Amino acid sequence: MTRFIMRRLSLMVMTMVVSSMIVFLVTEATPGSVARKLLGPFATPEQVAMLADRLLLNDPIPVRYARWLGTLLGVIADPLSDPVIGLKYENPRGNQYFGNLGYSTLYKTAVDDVIWRRLLNSGILAGLAFAIVVPLSLLLGIWSGAREGAIVDRVISLISIVTSSIPEFASAVFLIAVFVVVLGVLPGTAPLSAAGQWSIAQQLLLPVFVLVLYDFGYVTRIVRGAMADEMTKPYVRTAILKGMTFRRVVFRHALPNALIVPFTVILLQIQFLITGVVVTEVIFAYPGFGRMLMEAALFGDIAIIEAATLVAVSIAVGTQFIGDIGYMLINPRVRFA
């Protein structure tokens, strides 16, 4: 077991290194320089060139990647902290320490000051949505899958198909139109500051609703499909013919086997809900991780993109690790390689 965990950790580090390299290569080709975006459209080309020079953007990619890695590992001091650049970069943690994520050119502050707060915010949103989506879809999926073809199955299937077919941007626009414009009972933005007339709970209501609406149908359909499949297996027929109660057949016999596929899908939802909720966060002006990452991608803020990649990779590898262990526990046919 210890060996398994150690192997997973080393794989995680490897995945991080490879993906951080890919990110450097991809963002390199992004049109428009960070220096131009910082200075705005009215700066002269000379000014842009000078800033680009000071930000050390003109060095070849391998040099810049090595510098980023060195800063992260605490081998060298963050070159952007050099007062010559004049960005007034101040990091209370110091300029050279292990895990230094660098300086965000977009938010004009240390990455550490932005990313963890954003991750926490997205975690709150994701946690609330997840806490509703999983029990709801398990309940509906098991219920309709166990009674495939019955009226209740038809109704649940139809509802989950329709809700999961409506893109987040469409449902968000209409929920805002109804609850914000017409009824005026909820706020249309969720900046998570309690200063205005709306409490934070009220602000969270619509974004969570949009996410649950979009996500629960898909998970329900996966659970239902797996459950319905399992209910046609010979051993279920045998159990029913043996005279067992339907409830016992469903929960003791079919359900444990039916949960193998949905288990992985449910774990993937954690990753999606924490790091992939870009549209909902953009529409509701929610200060979350996905929106931060999108803004950084559009701006070309390499420090934020890289840091976010590391976080996203750890979440993905973490959930996959849990997934593999769970998969092994519930499906004895799969063993450690």
Next chain:
Amino acid sequence: MAESDLPSLPDGAVPATRAGIVASVRIALRYIGTSPTAAIGLGIVVFWILVALLAPLIAPHNPIAIDYDALNDPRPNARYWLGTDQLGRDILSRIIWGARTVLTVAPLAVACAYIAGCAMGSIAAYYGGWIDEVLSRLSDVILSFPILVLYILLITTLGASAFNIVLAVTVASSPSVSRIVRGLVLDLRTRDYVAAARLRGENVAYIIIVEILPNAAGPLIVDSCLRLGWTIIAIGILGFLGLGLPPPDPDWGGMVREATRVVFTYPHTALFPSIAISSLVVGLNLLADGLRELARRD
């Protein structure tokens, strides 16, 4: 319906003549017709395919022509059945032409993702060992990226065009196809019929393509229709975020984006394109569900 009433699907026995094709289409339609869910889903999808094909004939107006008079009252009327948008362009015609875009780009992207994903996943699971490690780690790197951010990074880098959207979807989507295929094959490769084929001395390609993948087809058919739906939504989202096809060509997501500024006064500007996207995705999902039902019935 009794078992014998169901038409059986021919195993590629029908010759590729005109009559043969007509015959196999008829058999396939009768087969799908036995499931109401699949039939309704197919009906919706075929409706949108016809709309896309016949766009030049059925669109009542030019989708990019601007009518300044319509700006006074953009609501649906006798001349513009679904109203006009914030620039005075006919919404119905834009939806009709937008169907072309989405029904070209999305299926192409999903097909590419499937070819790559099936190859990766089945090879990884069948061989196991270091091949599995390398392929799975490669998938992990891509899957660990939030999928939309991956699209955004790729599209901002490559530029917004139909080809680049196909490329981005293939890159972003094939690892999850691969992971699903891998899971299914891992489960199936322990079955007796695979061991039997191996003992018969069949080669690996035969075992994967003939023995394993057909048994994984049920979940994969469902997944491919779902994935087509997601891809349509993803293309809509890219349009909504301003990273879709360049204007003025109509694209459903972009129409909703443009409508957000006037949506509170004139909700129809966002409503109709949203309904278009949702209905196409509902059609695909119903088709997937129905096909799955049929596969299980056989």
